[in-house]
Amino acid sequence: MTILDDLQAIPVVDHHCHIGMDTYQDSQGRLRDADSHEKAYARGYVEGRIGPDAYTRWLDAERRRDAAELADLEETYGISGMLQRALRYRETTVFAASLADGHRFLDAQVGFDYRSPRARSDVRALFDQTLDLVNCPVVLTDVRALPEELADSPRYRWVMRIDGYLYPFPLGRTGRRGEEVESFTARFRADLQARLDELGLDHAPTSFAAYLEFLTSSIKHVVANGAVGFKIASAYTRSLAFVPRGYREAESAWNRAVAGSFEDRALYEDYIAFHVLRQIATWRLPVQIHVGSGHGEPGMAYAGARPRLLQSVFDQRELFGIPFVLIHGGYPYCGETAIMAHTYGNVYLDFSWMPYLHRTHLVSRLNEWLEFLPANKVIFGTDTGLPEMHVAAVRNGRWAVARALERGRSNNLWAGEQAIWLAERVLKDNALEIYSELGVAA
Ligand SMILES: [Zn+2]
Structure with a gap:
């Protein structure tokens, strides 16, 4: 038996994916693959x-x-x-290879026509079957709202993106190259609209005090409706350096924005971010934060995506009870991600996205992290809403953990039972522990 054989038997909890997102249709309703x-x-x-x-x-x-x-x-x-x-x-990238592997794996399943429009329109059946094939009993999914057909299953748990709260005003184009900022800003505004709609509001309140009250009610509402955690994806649109601000300066920057001037928008955005995090802290719910890499298109400003910028958040005494999970490993700042998890007892990291973007690099990072950090810090995730990519990411993820453990064993670390225990921590138990109070069970 190899370590990989042992790992196949370990169920995985997918800490970050997008199952149930509008993955199957483009903005015109055309079916995508x-x-x-x-x-x-x-x-x-x-x-x-x-x-x-x-x-x-x-x-x-x-x-x-x-x-x-x-x-x-x-x-x-x-x-x-x-x-x-x-x-x-x-074609030479791990991304393309993963996609091909995922297709090959699902194509080999007798009687599972996962490509057909009918199969793809029944998201629940499609993913129940896909997730069973790779032994993945629980997924945390980052979507605007959990689709009804997934909401009554304990397998699919909802993580809500809070960035919509930060950008209530149309900000226009950046004038820079690429569309990464514009496309995420548009998504965040649609998120906000969904939050307003569910409280029966047509538009965001224009007074800052009333807007903050709306945020408090909205967070309560989404928690009551099943959110088990939150996510911040703002590295795509602004710096992660959230600075604590006074109410007065935030409110006057907000009033200038209401009048159409957004120069000081960081002031009220920062205030709003801390306001929302304080609400979340009262429930001690986890917050996932995107750090590092974006997509292969100009737009994202990397200077603001570095994990260490989040110290201004982590250092706030009132937020110590929030488990923060830095997601995607923070590539290319993987060491910085680790040092945050090393420094703060309530900070963790997940390597979602990496299983279908990296191979040797992921194995090396797993060795770096697992050799340096305690066993409760590193968490598996896929970061996809596509069945082909999901199976590929789970299979690659198990493979990478197995390779890292083999390397550790050959370096006189993690012998025998301890290696399997560490794999269980990474593949499922660390996520379950962080989300335990919410009844997620593998
Ligand atoms: Zn994601």
Whole structure:
């Protein structure tokens, strides 16, 4: 028996995924498959060749399904040929290999036609079957709201993104290259609208005090409706350096924003972030925070995505009871992620996303983290809402943990039972412990 054989028998808890997100339909309601996911990762190649102005025109035309504009752009730039070349260059990546592995694995399952529109429209049946195949009894999923068909199953637990609360005003385009900021800002605004809708409000209150009251009620509402944790994805749109602010300065920056001037928006955003975290602290619910890498397209400002910037949050005495999980390992700042988990007893890290983006790097990081950090700190996750990617991420994740444990064993660490115990901590028990009060059970 190899270590990997032992690990196959260990059920995994997926600490961060997007099952139930609008993965199967694009903004026009067209059915998508995993290949369109791959195309989204290839967009930076196109942007770097046609330039930011034509790129914006192209994305706008795609969103509007403007056939005449798309034909014009194709005639001028040959975008479909560029995408084909970009995909060809991406064939050597772990991402492409994972996608292919996931397809091969699911294609080999007799009687499971997971590609058919019918299978893909029944999200619950599709994922129940997919997750059973890889022995994954519990997933925490980051979606705007848990779809009804998933909500009555203890397998699917809801993690709510709080970024919508920070951006109640339309901020317009950044003027920089790429669309990462714009696309996340649009998602966050749709999140906010969903939170307003569920409390029967058409729009956000314009007085700062009333807005803060709305936030308090909204957090209560989502907890009552099953949120087991929260997520901050704002590294995509601003710096993670949230600074404690006084009420007066935050309120006057807010009033200037109401009047259309957003220069000081960091002041009220910071205040709102701490206000929301204080509410969460009263329940001691976990908060996942995106650190490090974004997608392969210009836009994200990495200077603000470094894990150590979060010390201004972690150092707040009133927030000590929140388990914070830094997600995606923080690539390329994996050491900084570890040092935060090392420093604060309530800070953890998950390596979601990495199982389908990295192979040797992930094994090396697992060795780095598991050799340095206590056994309760490192958590598995997939970061996907696609069945093909999900099975690939679980299989790659188990493989990477097994390789790291083998390396540890050959370095005279983690012999025998201790290696399996450590694998159980990483694959399921660490997540279960953090979310335990909420009745999540594998
Ligand atoms: Zn994610």
